[in-house]
Amino acid sequence: MRSFFDYIPGNSFLHRLNPLSRIFLSFMISIACFSSKSHLFLLLMILLNLVLAALAGILNRGMELLKNLSKFSVFIFVLQVLFVRRGEVLLEMPFNIIITEDGISTAIIIVLRLIGATMPLALMLSITQMNDLSNILVVKLKIPYKYAFAFTTALRFIPIFASEMSAIIEAQVSRGVQLDTKNIFKKTRLILPLCLPLLITSMKKIEGSAISAEIRGFYLRTGESCYRKYFINWNDVGVLLFAVILFISAVFSNNIKL
Amino acid sequence: MIRLQNVCFNYDRDRTLTDISFHINKGEFAAIIGANGAGKSTLCRLLNGLLKPSSGSVEINGLDTGHTKSSVLARQIGFLFQNPDRQICRNTVAEEILFGLELLYKDREFIAERLEKVLSMFGFSAEDNPFNLSRGERQRLALASLIAVEPEILILDEPTTGLDYKECIEIMEIVREMNKKGTTVIMVCHDMEVVLDYAERVLVLSGGKLIADGETRSVFCMNDVLEQASLIxxxxxxxxxxxxxxxxxxxxxxxxxxxxxxxxxxxxxxxx
Structure with a gap:
């Protein structure tokens, strides 16, 4: 089963871009989402993410990501609606719970921001190989290799740990632990003791990776050790300009009243 | 006891198992063999309800696994995974053995009696830390905590992988002893010597299909079947x-x- 961080190979326009352009574009979309307070602009950003996913041939993953983020967003939305108390009161409930116009508006903005800012990063990781990512961090952004390697390794380990956790859950369910219950509180209480086997296997995996990297000369690597070369062409320039325009539009979108 | 009828299973869009039907009686010792990717582990997960069939039915003692939770089936089925570290989650050997017992039984006297019996049967020290044990000992501990709850069916998913000869024999002799006492054993194994020595019946999987099912020795005489399943x-x-x-x-x-x-x-x- 594939996770959201697994690389999906392809030869699309976005796949052929310099990894640095992809990183820049995804960060600018995220920053644009955080800079704008316009509902319409944020909705357009989500739409843009889906268009980019379709361009990269990963629309299915984009839709799946949107679906999962939407589920999480419901929780954030409810919290925001309940805790923002300024503005015109729309509904009063027992225990001094009030729902205000500002509360709903802020909740919508935060949810749209969350979705709009998270999607580009996950989609960028889906079309960028981890080696390219660490190479570009070292070669172009001059980040020391050990930090770039640690960053990409951490990303690489997320799906591995997720699959390890699901294997541990399977093993425990087979022993009679009721992790297949639908009661979320009971499930959380039962999952906590499973952190021990996850921690043990994770530490073993990390230690194994560290030793494997060290015995292959990890500390001999410098910025010049990169075998691949990454060139910037006109497509990249176009994407970089587009990203800057997005950011400027985000700032100006705050002045538009709808 | 175990009945599979026209079972098919798909992972996402890929078909993993196609039209599998067989019946295993109480007290049998059956081995499932086949090349990597043949669907052996998937079949085992279908047997204890971790996976639900896409079509067909899997019945364990009359219970349809498609409509029964795995945690309920755990009372009847003990499942030994290839990697014991996924199963062990307590800080001492005794706590680890008690973990399954406490989940399935309420009678304190029975639990204490079973703990003592299993500790002496496997020769473990109650206060040892499971994570300080060797790989073979951890596998034995995982098996001990399964046996403690006295399951009617024992499913072993490659139980001898990563073990040396002595550890392998220790594990398999315990399983044989359980089988003699009436426990039904289903084992996935790549070691044909182990299969020949312990299993009475062999089911051969190839490309998600059951291509042979019979007495161990007669299956090992079917050269065309073994060749089709890429087995030696x-x-x-x-x-x-x-x-x-x-x-x-x-x-x-x-x-x-x-x-x-x-x-x-x-x-x-x-x-x-």
Missing amino acids: PPQMASLAGRLGSGFEDVFTVEEMTELILEKSNEKRRVEV
Whole structure:
């Protein structure tokens, strides 16, 4: 089963871009989402993410990501609606719970921001190989290799740990632990003791990776050790300009009243 | 006891198992063999309800696994995973064995009695830290915590992987002992010598299909089936096959030694 961080190979326009352009574009979309307070602009950003996913041939993953983020967003939305108390009161409930116009508006903005800012990063990781990512961090952004390697390794380990956790859950369910219950509180209480086997296997995996990297000369690597070369062409320039325009539009979108 | 009828299973869009049907009786010792990716582990997960069939039905003692939670089936089925570290989640050997017992039983006296019995049966020290044990000992501990709850069915998913010969024999002898006491055993194994030594019945999977099901020795004589499943028969069976007529029923070193001695004595008598 594939996770959201697994690389999906392809030869699309976005796949052929310099990894640095992809990183820049995804960060600018995220920053644009955080800079704008316009509902319409944020909705357009989500739409843009889906268009980019379709361009990269990963629309299915984009839709799946949107679906999962939407589920999480419901929780954030409810919290925001309940805790923002300024503005015109729309509904009063027992225990001094009030729902205000500002509360709903802020909740919508935060949810749209969350979705709009998270999607580009996950989609960028889906079309960028981890080696390219660490190479570009070292070669172009001059980040020391050990930090770039640690960053990409951490990303690489997320799906591995997720699959390890699901294997541990399977093993425990087979022993009679009721992790297949639908009661979320009971499930959380039962999952906590499973952190021990996850921690043990994770530490073993990390230690194994560290030793494997060290015995292959990890500390001999410098910025010049990169075998691949990454060139910037006109497509990249176009994407970089587009990203800057997005950011400027985000700032100006705050002045538009709808 | 275990009945599969026209079971199909798909992972995402890929079909993993196609039209699997068989029946396993109480007290049988069956091995599921096949190349990597044949669907052996998937079949095991279907048996204890971790996976639900896409079509067809899996019944364990009359319970349809498609509509029964795995945690409920755990009362009847013990599942030993290839990697014991996924199963062990307590800080002492005793706590680890108690973990399954406390989940399934309420009677304190029974629990204490079972704990003592299992500790002495496996020779574990109650206060040892499971994560300080060797790989083979951790596998034995995982098996001990399963046996403690006395399941009617024991499913072993590659139980001897990563173990040395002595550890492998220790594990398999315990399983054989359980089988003699009436526990039904289903084992996935890549070691054909182990399969020949312990299993009475073999099910061969290839490309998600059940291509043979029969008594162990007769299946190991089906060269075309073994070839189709990319399996190599036990060495002594291969040797006997090459020697040809008169060696058809030879599968073990003991049998081969006996037959050779018998044939040489016969030859000597003829010469005399």
